[in-house]
Amino acid sequence: MITEQAPGKLYIAGEYAVLEQDCPAILVAVNQFIRVSITKSKSSTGSIHSKQYSQDSIHWVRRGAKMVIDNRDNPFEYILSAINLTERFCLEQHIKLRVYDLHVNSDLDSADGKKYGLGSSAAVTVATVKAILRFYNVPFSNELVYKLSAISHYSVQGNGSAGDIAASVYGGWIAYQTFDKKWLKRELTQKSLSEVVDEAWPGLKIQLLTPPEGMNLLIGWSQKPASTSRLVDETNANKAALNVEYKQFLQQSRKCVLRMIDGFEQGNIDLIKMQIRENRKLLQHFAQINQIAIEIPRLSKLINIAESFGGAAKTSGAGNGDCGIVITDEQTNINELEQQWRKNNVLPLDLHVHQVKLMQ
Template identity: 85%
Template sequence: MITEQAPGKLYIAGEYAVLEQDCPAILVAVNQFIRVSIIKSKSGTGLIHSKQYSQSSIHWVRRGAKMVIDNRDNPFEYILAAISYTERFCLEQKVKMKVYDLYVNSDLDSSDGKKYGLGSSAAVTVATVKAILRFYNVAFSNELVYKLSAISHYSVQGNGSAGDIAASVYGGWIAYQTFDKQWLANELAHKTLSDVVNEAWPGLKIQLLTPPAGLKLMIGWSQKPASTSRLVDETNANKAALNGQYQEFLRLSRKCVLKMIAGFEHNDIQLIKKQIRVNRKLLQHFAQINQIAIEIPRLSKLINIAESFGGAAKTSGAGNGDCGIVIADRNTDTAFLEDKWRQNGIMPLDFRVHQIRVVD
């Protein structure tokens, strides 16, 4: 049996703006994993099994009189897409297909099945791609895994930046800028998958960052799950109407995140903390003009408690639930801060940054 794993992720800064080209974000991989195991089937039929995902709900919307299933929160859709594109790539390498059983095991949910918001759909996509490539003895690099995973994930989700894919593939702290989605769609329509993954993707940037000595990342969970894809849908629908304000948000977010990247490069925790606070205000304004809830009361409480202890805090990812993050330093009393969180219904998550060995 072959087993591959991929870590979950958290956004540190640059959310929403990262959906556009030339707008960087900072993410971190955490030591909670999805593991995918694969073994040749002993019969003529294959199996895909996950004990965590067996109770997944199906969401649907009404389009006129038609009921349309929304599969973007169904993890099996990402697994099937990852299998489809990875096997397509393997077939182009003249690999003979086999029948296999595939088992999925996840740390990315709480004990009662609630999502932490660690990018489970991205992690299961990455782990599946790696497992299939390993099963077929196809040599792979991090870049190949990223590109196959990004294509697979986007084919299901239809939106997003694939920053969570990059974090699950490369690990550690990363600065990330997304690729040109229209270019990719055109390439996939006219070229082989092998040709597309071997090309340079316009706009794509993935830079590994080294955190300053003494920087501490703290994570608090609101205990309220959120749906990223539906929040992104809402803001995408408003882009045209908010054109001037939206462009200003992108400009200011880019400026903020570039300063934060400089903080990593110059070992300047105070600069990083300052820009975390700037990014929080940008997201609050973005939520206001889009009339969406990013910083719900539980997350505001999480942030305000952290700030009272000297940490710089904000929501992580799409918001409306899931996690908040805190950049702290040696002067932050993390034990007292976490006690205060617990008293207010916020669960501290004792996760660590996960580094991944570079595969060229």
């Protein structure tokens, strides 16, 4: 049996703007995982099974180079996309395809199945890509895993920046800028997958960051799941109508996140906290002009409590539920802060930053 894992992620700053080129965001990988195990099938039929969706196991057979699903109600789009893209890459390396069983287990949801908003679709894509490559004995780097996962994920989701993919692949704290999606789409129609993943992708930047000594990250869950794809669709539909204001938002977000990156490089917690608060204001204005709810009342409560203890707080990711993040220093009474959260129906998550082994 081969088992690979990928961590969940949280956005720290730069949400929504990161969908556009040259607009950085900061993300962090957290120590909750999706694990994908793969074993050679003992018959001509393979299976894909998730402990979280045991009633929805699907079965498939091999027809030449294609995998044919025998299930009309398939909840595993990201896994299937990752398999298909990775096997396409393997075929280009002249590897004979085999039949196997895939088992998926996730820590990224609550005990009752509610999503925390830790990027489960990205993590399962990354873990599946790694497991398939390992199964076929294909040497891989973080860059290869990122690119195969980004293509797989984007082909299903149709929007997004793939920042969550980068966090799941590279781990730790990262500064991220997305790639030129029109370029990638064009390349994929004109070149082999192997050629595309071997190219430099215009616009893509992934920079590992070192947090300042004494800085802490706190995470609170609103207990309200949210849909990132739907919110992104809504804001994408408004881009043309909000042309000038949208461009101003992008410029201001870029400036804010670049200053925050400076805070990491200088080891300056106060500068990072200042930009967290600035990014919150930018997202509040962005929500107002788009007429969407990013900072729901429970997230506002999470933020206000954290601020009363000296932390710098904001929503994480698309908002409208899921998590809020807080940057604190050694002066913050974390225990008392988390007690106040619990009194206000905000659940502190015992998560820590996860470092991934660097693969060239």
